[in-house]
Structures are given as C-alpha cells and as structure tokens.
Amino acid sequence: MLKALHISNYALISELDIDFEGGFSVITGETGAGKSIILGALSLILGQRADSKSIKVDAEKCIIEAQFDISSYKHIDSFFEENELDNEGNLCIIRRELTNSGKSRAFINDTPVSLIQIKDLSNRLIDIHSQHENLLLSNPAYQLEVVDTIAQNSAQLSNYQKTYSDWRHLQQELKQLQKTADKQSSDIDYIQFQFKTLSDANLIENEQEELELEQETLSHSEEIKAELVKAQQLLTEEQMSVALLKEAASALFRVKNYIPDGENWHERLQSAFIELKDISSEIASFEERVEFNPTRLEWVENRLSELFSLQKKYKVSTVGELIVLRNEFDKQLQRIDSFDEDLERIKAELQAAEQQVAANAQKLTQSRLEAVKPIENYLVEQLTKLGMPNIQFQVSISTLDDFAENGNNEIQFLFSANRNRPVQPVSQIASGGEVSRLMLSIKSLVAHKADLPTIIFDEIDTGVSGEIAHRMGEIMRDMSADMQVVTITHLPQIAAKGAQHYKVYKDDTADITQTHILRLKSEDRVNELAQMLSGKNITEAALKNALELLVNN
DSSP: OEEEEEEEEETTEEEEEEEOOSSEEEEEOOTTSSHHHHHHHHHHHTTOOOOGGGBOTTOSEEEEEEEEEOTTOGGGHHHHHHTTOOOOSSEEEEEEEEETTSOEEEEETTEEEOHHHHHHHHHHHEEEEOGGGGGGGGOHHHHHHHHHHHHTOHHHHHHHHHHHHHHHHHHHHHHHHHHHHHHHHHTHHHHHHHHHHHHHTTOOTTHHHHHHHHHHHHHTHHHHHHHHHHHHHHHHOTTSHHHHHHHHHHHHHHHGGGSTTHHHHHHHHHHHHHHHHHHHHHHHHHHHHOOOOHHHHHHHHHHHHHHHHHHHHTTOSSHHHHHHHHHHHHHHHHHHHHHHHHHHHHHHHHHHHHHHHHHHHHHHHHHHHHHHHHHHHHHHHHHHHTTOTTOEEEEEEEEEEEEETTEEEEEEEEEESSTTSOOEEHHHHOOHHHHHHHHHHHHHHHHHHHOOSEEEEESTTTTOOHHHHHHHHHHHHHHTTTSEEEEEOSOHHHHTTOSEEEEEEEEEOSSOEEEEEEEOOHHHHHHHHHHHHHOSSOOHHHHHHHHHHHHHO
C-alpha cells in the first residue's frame, strides 16, 4: 500500500509530505485548491511522461517520491528478479526527478530505471481512477479486461496467446515463402541461364593463375629454350667449374684424414657438385618440354579471355568468386524445386496450429461465459443499492470469425436503468451519474479479484448526491477491508466515512500561491464537513449535521 508521498517544486507545491494509512482515506478541498496537482504528481510515479512546465517557477528541479509497503505482496518479487533490482523486502521507493532543462530520471530503491520499468511496477501497486476513465466503460478492450479479471483465466489466456503467436508466425512464414517462391519462379529462366553460363564455363579453382603462367611461357618459348640450352651447356662443359668441383672434391678426399676440416670441406664440395648436376638435369628436362605451340597459346589466350569476360559480367575479380556465384545459382534452383514441398509442409503446420488456436480460443470463451452471471448478478445487486431499482445489466459475448491477440470474442456491456426499456451499450444510454455508479461497482467487483494494493478515486461520485452518495461511500469503505482506498470527493456523505481525512488548501500571499495538505483531527474534521454542507458561512445546523454524519459512520 501507499505509505508516504513527498513532492517538492511541482506546480504550486514547494514542499509537501503526506503519510497514508491503510483502509479508507478521503481527501477534500475547495475547487482549485490543488487536489488535481497532487494526483498529477502521483501520476509521474506511475510512469506518465514528464513536462518541464510542471516544475515550480524559479525551481531547478522537481522531485516526487512515493513509498510503498509491499510486505504482503510477494507476487511482486518476480518484478525485481526479472529486472535485476534490489528488493528491500517490506519497503519499495519509487522516485521521479525532473529538471527545468527537460531531463527526467526515474529510480526504484535508488537504482536508475526506465519509465517502462516504473510503469510496470506501479501498475502492480496502485490504480488511479480519474474522471475521464469513466470513458473506459465504452471501450471493448476494457470490458474484456474486466471479464477476464473476474474469470481468473490468465492461464487459459497465456496458452491461447502462445498458440496464437505461433500461428501468426507460421502465417508470416507462409506468406514470405510464397512471395519468395512467386518471385523466384518468375525469375527461374534468368537463374537457369546464369547457372548454365557459369556451369558450362567448367570453372576450376586457381585455373586463371596457372593459365596466366602458361601464357607467359608460351609467349616467350623461343627465348626460354635458347637460354636454357645455353645454361645447360655451360654446366656440362668439361672446362666449366663442375669438372673442377669434382676434381677438387677428389683431392680433398685423398687428404681429408690429415686436415682437421678436410672431411667437412670434402662433403660440402661433394654436395655442391651433386646440386649442380641436379640443376643441369632439371634444366635439360624442362628445356625438352618447352616448345613454340601457337595452337596451345591461342587456346590459353581464348580461355583467359573467357574468364575475364565472366568476371567483368558478374563484377568479380577471381575465378573463385565466379564459382561461389555458380553454386549460389545452383542452390536457388534447388530451393525453387523444393518450394512446393516446403509450402505443403508449412500449410500442414499452419492448419494444425489454427486448430490449436481454435481449441484454446474455445476454452478462453468458455471461461468468459462462466464469468458472465457472477458479473451481472453482482453489478445488479450493487446498482440496486445505489438507487437504480429497475436496473438491467447484461454482458454480451459474441464469437468472431477472426482470431486476435486476446481471443475471438467481442464483449459488450449492455445497460438500462428502466425495466421497460431494452438494454443498449453503456456508452449510448447511461447518464453521467449512472456511469459513475456503474464504474464504482465494477471497480469494487474487480478489486476483490485483482489483488491490487491501492486504488485512488478522483471524484468518482460526480453526478450523485444524498442517499446515493452515502451508499457509494459504503461501497468504497467495504472495498477498503481488502485494500487501501483513497478517494477525492466533494460530498460530505462520502468524506464522513473515511478512517482518515485529509484537506487540501491553497495559501495565497502577495508573492506566491502554494498548495498544502493537512490531516484533519476530530474537531477540524467536523468543521470541514460542515463547510462542505453549508459553504463558507458554517451554520449550527451544518455543524450538527456534520457531527451526526461522523457519529453514524
């Protein structure tokens, strides 16, 4: 529950601290005193977008901090675990800071967080019902939310949403595959032509480098042959150093036993002699293979020209890249061949998924249908107490052909305040006072199921008075047995029922206007109720009436 609220430099508030209690609390004050300002500050704790204009004039920074007692709400532990935040156990502090430069910061237990995280947590802790939220009654999504809350069907809804998500994913996959299949099928002639062109080229890795080397050899064959013959002859002539190397090696062999390095010199000369013989032999062998072959040269040049043309056509620079392209065209052709098979497989999976979605949607619908009578009976009972003896209220659930994220149901709240008038959608028939009473009854119904710690009503009593106001106050007080209820009201019948009573007032001086809040004690509370009954000029009758209201409540 909300334990304390601190506000500094927000709108007309310089510094304000409120301590709250459990049960039923009421806030009163003249119109324009600043009750809406306090709610506006509190809404920032709920993750509402900040506006630097909200900062008090001449202030650099605005701070709103709320303390919540969460000791009885262990289901909130999962939020802290999922977001890796410190959990103080019994106390949770949410803070917003705004600067006049437009910057906004948010904190949970002094740890910086995002607005999404603050909104997620605060929605589990507090519900602020402002007057404009009465419009929610005409929103089918809100009506569906109410039914699901009473149906307690979160497990069925979760199962449905999982299968719905899988089904939608398969739909997208089928659509994309069909689109790709259609496109590639229309391009199949082009793909086949490209693949055939590259396939017919009989591409071989490193072929280009080898052909370029062969081209160089063939182009200079006569020169190469002449030089090789010359080199080979020089190495084999007797007067050349080869013969001398052999003779020197023999000389050293004869005296090697008498010279310390003789053995080493002999082995080195012998190795040099053998190496030169090998070189001479290899030159002779290569020289025999070198020949001027115009036919082969022409073929090599034509082949290189073909490879260069392909590289230019496909905007690549190597045969290896051409081979990659050829293989990719081949894969595309194989995919096209397998599209029919893939399409049939996904269609079968989609059909099975749709059957599962339909089955889970039916379970969801059944859970909602089972909640209809309890909702109708409770609301008729409450609205009868609230001065609508001829009330008719129905929850209409129809089944749609299409599935949506929350099922395939359309919910409509149908209403009539008169026995002889047919029910119609709430938005088309209910007056302002009727909507207020209906919304309070719905909030009362939901509060018992939602496990929400705190609810704040902002003048939900609009359009009612007298005995109806008294009964609305009783409903809110009954709600406070299970949760903390705070209501802002102009009606003394409701204000008298609060266990705690706060008054918002405005202090005007020559230089500044400020909003304050005060927790009223017994005598001050009587005077506040009397003023609400009779205006600024409090009469004895108003004081007596105010005292009776407090005693009887």
